[in-house]
Amino acid sequence: MGAYTVLLVDDEEEVIQVIMKKINWEGLGFSVVGYANNGVKALEMVEEFQPDVVMTDIKMPYMDGLELSNHIKADYPATKILIFTGFDEFEYAKEAIHLDIGEYILKPVNSVELMNVFTQLKIKLDQEISEKRNVETLQKYYMESLPLLQANFYSTLIEGRIREDEVSAYLSNYQISLAGPFFCCLVIYASPSQIPKEMNPLLLSMSVQKQAQERLGEKWQAKCFSYLGNTVLIVQLKNENEISELTDECDRFCKYAYRIIGAIVTVGIGQVCGDILQLSQSYTGAREAVSYRVIYGTSRAINIKEIAPQEISKSGVSNDAELSYLFRTIRLNSASDIIEAVDKYLDHIFSSSLSLQQHHIAIMELISELYKFCMNNEIVMEEFSEDMRKLYNSLLDLEPNGLRKWLVDIGLSFHEKLTSARSRSTKSFVDKAKEYVRNNYSDEDLSLDSICEVLGLSNSYFSTIFKKETGNSFIGYLTDYRTDQASRQLIETNEKSYMIARNVGYTDPNYFSYVFKRRFGVSPSKYRTEHTKE
Incomplete structure (x- = not known):
């Protein structure tokens, strides 16, 4: 240390x-x-x-x-x-x-x-x-982790394999309380690329899980368990708006985990649901959110609703692993990765063991899933707004190289449109935040918390994107805007400084003077004198 x-x-x-x-x-x-x-x-x-x-x-x-x-x-x-x-x-x-x-x-x-x-x-x-x-403490914790039956229930629940008529019996028999009324899945991913020398990957994972239980478990009544190498939390919310507060707390947890145990942690946050049987969808969203660390970075919380609201699949994708991999690559990876994923998928399509009828079914499935991908991600493509039978027939006539070129072009076009949509989305709420400041800068209660409540975003995500788009923190931008307005009023009006302070959102004239001098290097009164000399 x-x-x-x-x-x-x-x-x-x-x-x-x-x-x-x-x-x-x-x-x-x-x-x-x-x-x-x-x-x-x-x-x-x-x-x-x-x-x-x-x-x-x-x-x-x-x-x-x-x-x-x-x-x-x-x-x-x-x-x-x-x-x-x-x-x-x-x-x-x-x-x-x-x-x-x-x-x-x-x-x-x-x-x-x-x-x-x-x-x-x-x-x-x-x-x-x-x-x-302490390694011995972690080993002991590992041996005393959640009972097998409870862990098995949670895993089965997020896999979507629990029937509605089975829920009550499971909760009663396993003494599990899931009162809600709202729920959300968190996936906590600990990067295996940086492990403290006195730990192995298993102990690191257990350490992160223990810290997650301590920091998040009690407040959010979270059920914590291991699943597919990650820590998963089923959290309970009093209302849907608490998701922003949860996202910020998860973001602080990521930084805490790095500082205390040296772990690089990313928390994926799924969509909020009002029924525990919908937790499988929330888990899928949380796992996808973790994948977005390649775009938004590690050691942070990523809320799937915030970073890709239009990209959450409403009906899932094909069961075919190669097709699922192709769509995931289109969302997240580079052009070369998309070409590789197309080749992997087409190797399956043109497999020698595939009959002509199976090939036709595969093409039909491909068109169907591409169409659903367009609809779920609000992508407008002419080829999918025309006669679908005509498109199907034209693809059946294509030789392997022709189909490959068509699918690569479509994949790259989807990727470009998704990237552009993400960029427009972030710029949109940054512009909304700026407009809100212009209309409400005189409100003394205007703050990072209040603007995030208006936009329906977590503090951590909004702060990251606002800084990236503007080069300034939101509080810095608000302070600059208020002091700019104050400087204009000092020159253009005869208002007293304390009244101008109130006009721009400062109830304490001393603090207003402190902020103004920090920005312009002189007090408000001296600024007025210097800029109103004839």
Whole structure:
């Protein structure tokens, strides 16, 4: 394990500089990733760096240390918090006991005392990491995993092999509670390409499963089991809108798994359903979402509804493995992969053991599945909007090379249209977000959470795509837009600064001045003076 990371938070710059210079952080096994002079900035840095330790003052502008600690404990419970404060604030600090604060340190900070605190903290962190990576603990957990009957039921359920009249008996006999009222399947894929040296692939998988149960199991009443080499969770939701919150939590879990046990984890999230017998469809969607890691990257959660809403098959594809592989390749892979998949499929079509009648049936099946693929993915192709019998007859007359060229062209065309549709989809909701900002920037409650609720997207997916499309975070874009509007009002109107602050969504004029100066380098009043000189 490398050095543990520390974020320092205090509105007195000289205090932070003294702490940074007088403490031998490297010798203690820590490194300072940065510092912030207010709680709002600190929370942004926590989200970006996810430090192991946050050392914060209590009284600060915009957001005090206790409010900051509340946010950190809610979203990053593994982060340790140290509070340092003046003697007259100590009684106030005691209010933080329910936050499980690690230590209270009185100002002025004594370097010897501080070194002792961090020495003990490193021992505690080392013990926690050791417990999570302990091979014997993982082996014991593997032996005490879910009972065989329950695991078999879950596997059979996502395979779609449970009849409706059997459900009640299974749930009663196996003492399983699936109250819902809504359900969703998660597929957790741990990459075998990076395994900590003290583990083997099986133990890594078990470690990821154990962490998933701890981080996701209780809140989402999840049923966790292993299936086809992956960890699968059946989660329960109170309403369909909770899927965005679940996606964000899964995204944080992926980053947590990498930081704690060194595992590269991707979580695929299937569609929400209101009947446990539909979990087989949700599982299929979750497994397909994991496949999209080749496009959207690893160490993140991928919600199939968000990344490919128009690509979820409503009726499944052919049972033929080569045809199924071809459609999957058209969705996800490159042109050369599509050509290879076409060849693999046609090797099956033109097999010497295939009779002429079987060949005709295969061509009919191919046309049917291509047509369904078009319909399910909202692809408009002239060849599939004309006389289907004419298309069928023309393909029967083609020799192998002619059919191969036709199928390659169709596959590449599908691939291009799907890629274009994905691009339009992401640009569409980014444009909607920008338009919403233009119409609502004066609303003080406008935030990342509220825009994601309006768009029906998870924070993690929206933030990733917005940054990719605009080169800026959503909060950065919102702040820039608000300060741009404020700068115009400063020049074009005689409104007081505090009124302009309200006009652009800031109820605290001091914080508005802080944000404005950070953007333009001068205070609002000085900006007005400089730009209204005759």
